[in-house]
Amino acid sequence: MAPPPKESDSTHPGLAEPRTKEDWFAYVFYEPPPRPRLPRYDAYVAMAEDDPERRRLIRSRNRYHSALVLAWTPSVQYFESEITELLDANEMAPPGARLGLLIDGPPTVGKSTLVKMIGRKFEQDLREDFPERFAPERLGAYVPVVYISLADQVTPKQISIAIARYLNVPTGGTKDTIDDRVLTALTACGTQLLIFDDLHFLDCSHKEGRASNDHIKFIANHVPCTIIGTGVDMENSPLLSEGGPTGPVKRNTRVKFPPSSGPRTQTAGRFSRQELAPFTLDSKPEITQWVGVINSLESALALYRHEKRSLTRRHWRYLHDRTNGSIAGLHALIRRSAVRAVKLGTEAITREIMDSIVLSYDHERAYAKVVELRSRQSSNSRSKLDKKSSAAEGSA
Ligand SMILES: Nc1ncnc2c1ncn2[C@@H]1O[C@H](COP(=O)(O)OP(=O)(O)O)[C@@H](O)[C@H]1O
Ligand SMILES: [Mg+2]
The missing domain is CATH 3.40.50.300 (P-loop containing nucleotide triphosphate hydrolases)
Structure with missing residues (x-):
């Protein structure tokens, strides 16, 4: 059967709730925006701010990042x-x-x-x-x-x-x-x-x-x-x-x-x-699963200066803290950060950029609790160390 007429860029059957069989068929045939073909970085940087080609490139990358791949988790x-x-x-x-x-x-x-x-x-x-x-x-x-x-x-x-x-x-x-x-x-x-x-x-x-x-x-x-x-x-x-x-x-x-x-x-x-359930990090296989999902999202990024696998290797625990192990939170954080990295011209998702993104209220609240717990734990261990060293000083 011939596929239904191609959807225009402005419709996203892949993201809408299908309500009819026609909606569903459109969803079955829907392909998210392809990875944009980018010029060399020096040519991109040399483009004037108001160059329509530059605007087109930014727009197509934003569209691509906003649909960012769904991971076959x-x-x-x-x-x-x-x-x-x-x-x-x-x-x-x-x-x-x-x-x-x-x-x-x-x-x-x-x-x-x-x-x-x-x-x-x-x-x-x-x-x-x-x-x-x-x-x-x-x-x-x-x-x-x-x-x-x-x-x-x-x-x-x-x-x-x-x-x-x-x-x-x-x-x-x-x-x-x-x-x-x-x-x-x-x-x-x-x-x-x-x-x-x-x-x-x-x-x-x-x-x-x-x-x-x-x-x-x-x-x-x-x-x-x-x-x-x-x-x-x-x-x-x-x-x-x-x-x-x-x-x-x-x-x-x-x-x-x-x-x-x-x-x-x-x-x-x-x-x-x-x-x-949300992703948890209680065992090695669980960590491997979480890291694998980050890797599949990270490797889809279309940014000029993003350090390959930096989220996967260095920031996997931070990403879990930020999102409480929710795939929705992870997807949103990476999407938003990619759009911001293009807008600011940093062309890389860094810890700084991710820190600047405000996620949903639930995710932010859960993250605030993790931060509080961590700081309590570290001040507890610091005061234990202080006690030990003053005891050692006393006995010296
Ligand atoms: N497999 C996946 N890969 C990447 N992102 C996903 C995946 N599943 C869900 N998401 C992200 O999470 C968001 C919420 O997912 P959803 O399926 O609506 O959750 P639920 O139905 O459990 O509330 C999606 O819009 C998408 O951004
Ligand atoms: Mg649902």
């Missing part, structure tokens, strides 16, 4: 393998027997990005392996991936409407009519992967929460799809409990990715739950 790889395996195991299984997966983690650990990256790759592979399914005469008839981003206090009917809108089926009528259309359409479109992002919005303390959770179970029971969900604090999600609305909530052991001793999964009802 160990967590993305891990969940890709889990999801692919689930899809394979579910392919010919009857609808009620399909296991789904909930990816549970705090905000900004990269859950939404991860499921979209994996869904995109899944569809790209299908397009390569089965081009006939995507033939022009079948345009939009085969929709292997459906991605629904849920809104706060969403009702069961709104969930069905969101799927209907995505698949371009009529959204009018009673809930039963829409449900019926949606179930038929999901089956007719050959949807294999149904992604629900932000499932924590089906909060049972809200009136509609319980009903909306039951509605997801109802969909899971009736369509031949593998359902992947993301959310925050999903341990007590009714999706994990057996039976209907009043079923007991199973106790969950906390499992985090990267797992320290092999992944463990809790399974209850038809969903398993696994955690996606």
Whole structure:
């Protein structure tokens, strides 16, 4: 199938939330801005401030840095393998027997990005392996991936409407009519992967929460799809409990990715739950993972004078302190620093530049605590040293 018309530079399907299958297809074909071709440094420096060519170069580098590569992190790889395996195991299984997966983690650990990256790759592979399914005469008839981003206090009917809108089926009528259309359409479109992002919005303390959770179970029971969900604090999600609305909530052991001793999964009802945690630096393998992610972002930089691998080798701990191990914080800090390095003409990301960037309130607050702890620790050890030396002086 011919790719949809090329997106103009001003639209970023890769960064917007897909709401329809057309949005999703655009996302599947979207390529971030390529690394700009730069003239030699002396030629760049010699350009006058108001030279339009210089402005064009700055703009294209900013655009490139603002989209900075998404890292295929160990967590993305891990969940890709889990999801692919689930899809394979579910392919010919009857609808009620399909296991789904909930990816549970705090905000900004990269859950939404991860499921979209994996869904995109899944569809790209299908397009390569089965081009006939995507033939022009079948345009939009085969929709292997459906991605629904849920809104706060969403009702069961709104969930069905969101799927209907995505698949371009009529959204009018009673809930039963829409449900019926949606179930038929999901089956007719050959949807294999149904992604629900932000499932924590089906909060049972809200009136509609319980009903909306039951509605997801109802969909899971009736369509031949593998359902992947993301959310925050999903341990007590009714999706994990057996039976209907009043079923007991199973106790969950906390499992985090990267797992320290092999992944463990809790399974209850038809969903398993696994955690996606911020990066930690408690062991050598954890440090290696964090450093690897920094390296993949750093090696994508398009700066004239950036010392190769300086962030990776010298600043990895500082970057963790600044971002609390959050991929969102790391991505934002490197992006912002790159834009500033171009603007100031330093052409390198240094500690000084990173220090001058103000990150999100949460990240800055966490960093202030780390700084405070470190200064308390160092003044404690200084006073211990002082005591020791005055004791030594006293006994001398
Ligand atoms: N794999 C990744 N590589 C690079 N940056 C990432 C990656 N995953 C997430 N990010 C950055 O983190 C930001 C927030 O991620 P998101 O997926 O929205 O987190 P969550 O859904 O857990 O709140 C993204 O916009 C992106 O800048
Ligand atoms: Mg999210």
